[in-house]
Amino acid sequence: MYVNVDEGSDPVLMIHAAGVSGWMWRPLRELLGPTIKAIVPDLPGFGRSAAQPYLSHEDTVRGLTDVIERHAPQGAHVVGFSMGAQLAILLASELPRLVRGVVVVSAETKPAPFPGPTLALLSLAAPLARHRRFAAAQAHQLGIPNRLVDDYFHDSAATTRETLLSSVSENIRFTLPATWSDYQGAVDVLVGANERKLMHESAELTASALPGSTLRTVQGAAHDIPFSQPGVIASTLHGQIIGFTP
Template sequence: MHIAESGPADAPPLLLLHGGGVAGWMWRPVLEALRTPVRALVPDLPGHGADASVDYRSHDETAAELERLLEDRAPAGATVVGFSLGGQLAVLLAARRPELVADAVVVSAQAKSIVMPQLTLAMLAAAAPLAKWRRFARLQAKELFVPQALLPEYLADSARISKATLIASVGENLRFTVPSGWARPAERAGAAPSALVVVGAGERALMRDSARVLHEARAGSELRVVDGVGHGLPLQRPDLLAGILDERIARAHPRG
């Protein structure tokens, strides 16, 4: 897994997990807006960006790779932030390995499986070639609020993404439900990490419902509904998300 690492070696570790169809570059505006020094760990997930040649296969396999990353580079725990598909992975990491997650910030993650996902995936398979069509990719970029400065990277990644990655990642996304470890943190070994669940007020009802499900399942978590934001907070309002992260990082990693 390709990992971009930046920031002071002794700064609080921050793992940023991108959504499906984009790559680690999507976090650049947030990192630029942060006031808190961090050691940022930004992977390109399988099938995306620099790892486009290795198809995405499952959340389980990807989460296992991310666990090894944290064991190696942040064994005392990191603030883990995930958007959309990356948000689901953040939930899995916090559920499976709470000792590696000092704090989880879950942005726009679906947590309710849809009816008849096979039909949706069949339609997606038929439409997969559209991802390589530049005009269609530009329309998708607009939906995700990709800024003009990052548009070339989005278009390049859209052209590289394989049908196998598209079907596997979207399939995992559609079938995702709250894992038991997330719902019962008090029963896990070690200190239970905190969590913040964030959703845009302008997102689909399914996404808003999913945010409530995640919040209600985890005692002590916080829920924040952001007015004026759709499915694309990190790119639509990077300044706002950076401000949230400044507060969370200070709480998870207080300075002596």
């Protein structure tokens, strides 16, 4: 798994969504300042790790565990977006000793209805991701800034059908692990005000399952908070880091 690491004293693992890679955190990283040690992997199947197919959340969590142990052996704060937020939840639930706090951004934790037809349609549409006009339309829907559209197109063209189907299958079937309610670190759950109903239900479920967590609805945002409102994530992370007690 390819990993980019910044210099800094406060380690933050940033886990991207499906269909993109570590470049999506560029707007956030520009706001965080020199004290943050950004640890930014490209997950299997995406970006610079595209040659390694995405197999499962379980397999990916094992890889992310190795990343934290190598670059932040005393633990790191973790921020994840969409599928990456599901992985952040799993890390905190299964390996709390390595996770100082979590920012969960737009995680679907209530399984989507009718996964079979959804995946069948996705399989048929997969070749369209290699066409720039289609990818540009998707980028616009996701709120990706113009300066990052080329990165998105590159990733779309490189993502295999196998990776697309396995990652989306894991995403739409995800449920909260039983041990999520045992996590003791700081947790902030963010959801865009303009996201679909299932995402709001998921955010409420995620927060209510963990006493002491904070749920915030981000005004003016849809499923694009890291691009449209990176400052909200930055301030949330800074608050967690300041309040962290080893």
